[in-house]
Amino acid sequence: MRVKTRTTAQGTEYWDTKEKRSIFVHLGDEPGFEVNANPKSMLNVNEDEKKEDTGETAVNFNMMTVQELRKYAEELCIDIPDDVKKKADIISLLQ
Structure with a gap:
């Protein structure tokens, strides 16, 4: 999975989560790979703390x-x- 991390004046930087490395694509070039816009792994949600809304407050x-x-x-x-x-x-x- 590749995720866009930042954009600079020279181009865009992506993070490859499998290979654990940055990939730089120069301005005007199209990335030759699929980019995940909103990957689940990048969200700030801990599955253990995720709870259905039952009206109760979660206790850690x-x-x-x-x-x-x-x-x-x-x-x-x-x-x-x-x-x-x-x-x-x-x-x-x-x-």
């Missing part, structure tokens, strides 16, 4: 501390046993 458990996770579980009336100490284990119980 990875940004919370163990104490915050326990408090959040308590607010939702979810019982977290005292012997569960690891953040990953608490997150798995909340999901």
